[in-house]
Amino acid sequence: MSKLSNFFQNLFLYQEKEDYQFNIPKNNNNIPTSHLPQEKNIYPSLDVNLEYMKAKFNSLINSDISIREFTLLAQNKEYKAFLFYIDGMVDTKLINDFILKPLMLRNRANTHTPDKKVRVTSAVANNISVRRVKKFNLEEYIFNSLVPQNTIKKVSEFEKIISDINMGNCALFIDTLPIAFSLEVKGFKARSIPEPNNEIIIRGSQEAFVEVIRTNTSLIRRFVNNEDLIIEGVSVGEVTKTPVAICYMKEIANDNLVAEVKYRIQNLKIDSLTSSGQLEQLIQDNDKVIFPQILSTERPDRASRYILAGRVVVIVNGSPYALVMPATFMDFLSSQEDTNIRYQYANLLKIVRGIALFLALLLPGLYIAISNYHQELIPTELLFAIVSSRASVPFPVILEILIMEVSFELIREAGVRVPSPLGPTIGIVGALILGQAAVSASIVSPILIIIISITGICSFTVPDFFLGFWVRIYRFIYIIAGYLGGFLGIAFVLFVQFLLLLGNQSFGVPYLSLHLPFGGSTRTKSYFLSPMWRREKRETELNTKRPNAQAHISMTWKDTRK
């Protein structure tokens, strides 16, 4: 009986679950748990420095903090010292061969007797000889003679030495010295220089940026190959202190432009910065508009070309994308390939891209506007074909288009994240679902499949991946505008879009300057490229220090007058 009673109780009565459940309690005290006072300068006492560094890096908890205490030999005298570094970020062979060995093992350099003073100058006057001697200075001796390391800095502040350790350097503290040595021994694993993934060109460099900032700056240096290339280093983020490099040509770039870029980057009160995309959002002119205002590129040749044109390139550590500013709308429609091939081929590609942008943006909206309001524009035979194909479709045109567009976006997004073995399968399944099955089930009409396919292909023709998002969002707006107002609605949205594009700026340069179709030697604002020998001027809006990019007669070998 009790068993039966228990059974019904368990079945019908509420039982409190005994599953483990965790809730984050409210933290009424927002005081950080670390109560370590911020010390500024390094102490002469080794023990105090050691205790401070251990507490700062939580060495009792952190498993990758390495501290090597040893006895340093200098001029036959022993000094206590310790090395402080993060395991995994340093090259231990460098530490062993070029720091520990010279300092610990007895050799000619460090066994020089301390009693001999070094005579610097001497003079004899009135039978009295006067000698100036230099007393032994341990700090200078270690810096100049004992550590055969190519990059070594003397640091007197804890903040700087801690920042260097976090970047992969090794810190050397020595008893009685109020400074520490920061030694460049970085050895963390990083990706080797890959091919570009998203900016693929046929003819041109096949190198792309990586995550390590120094590798990226070296790539740019190789392309620019000039001592006037300035790469200024700043750090952004109070917690991460992310290194950021600002690259420009001192003799070309406008000083005010460079100052504006530095001003915006150095006046960011943020905790952390982990990618160039975050920095882009923090320094762009207007964050309310959808279109990108700063160009992102993974190609060092493209970044170098923009630096030589007078723009500023910003590289963020940890991100394989460099930011180029200022950027205009036409920059997002151009590719690095345009400058590498003949101008006739480049202009053909520009025509194709222009048509593709028009179709990607407006084709679905125009279709819905024409089929709802402006049927007289369609030839009669085509109109009959469209009407008959739509006869069995139960949905209005707007719903058809939205179903297909949303499906296309879902498949596109899924394709980015699907594991590679399943990639082709998903593509085939998606195409089947999107195409054949939807038409067979009379969910959509066949003509709409053609419209959506052409739109999708055209949207991939836009060279810049981030401008593609602008196209995708506005396409939906045009679809709704076309449904609500036909051509009038589309014209209204076009008008608003032109106002937004023409009314915004990117670092002082109008975002959409009206480009004349063809340019000459004096015109810099032209959509189509002129022959290479005619591209004499840099862009006038940049107000560069060097307006002429090449001489009036650049091909002097052709000059028959000489």
Add this chain to the structure above:
Amino acid sequence: MNTTKINKYEGIAFVLIIIINLILVNLPKISLSICGTSAWINVIYVSILAFLFVLFICKVFQKFPNHDIVDISAFLGGKFLKIFTGIAFLIFFSFLFIMTIKYFSESFKLIYFQNIDIFFIILLFLIGAIFANSFKTKAIFKTCLLVTILVLVSLCINYFVLSDNFVPERIFPIFR
């Protein structure tokens, strides 16, 4: 007073877009009904008259450099005339704006939006004007230039496509 300067092409586009709208696309029906195929001569004749009238006004304005009509009325009649002129112009521009919008909206309603209340079509134009007002005048002039280029290109394509129906003799009413 806003001293934004517009460049030569923006000024030309600004005038062109009005000419295209009022003469090429919306030639007055009364002109067509009275003059028939010589309406284009009538347009030139009226344009010359308007040009002479504007020339006269410019000559008068030369006596008052850097002054507009409101400043001149203040000079002539004091504060009373200034306020009167200002109000008159406000009423005139408002009337012109309302009539233009209504005429345009009625054309659209007649052809494409028979079942939609005219209020919504007017609202669309009003929203566009309010939105444009939030931008600098430079952006509006540049948009006007861009739109003029597109309209001119589309007009040229239009005339080229309709060239089959073009009968050259009809432009010379004397020879009919």
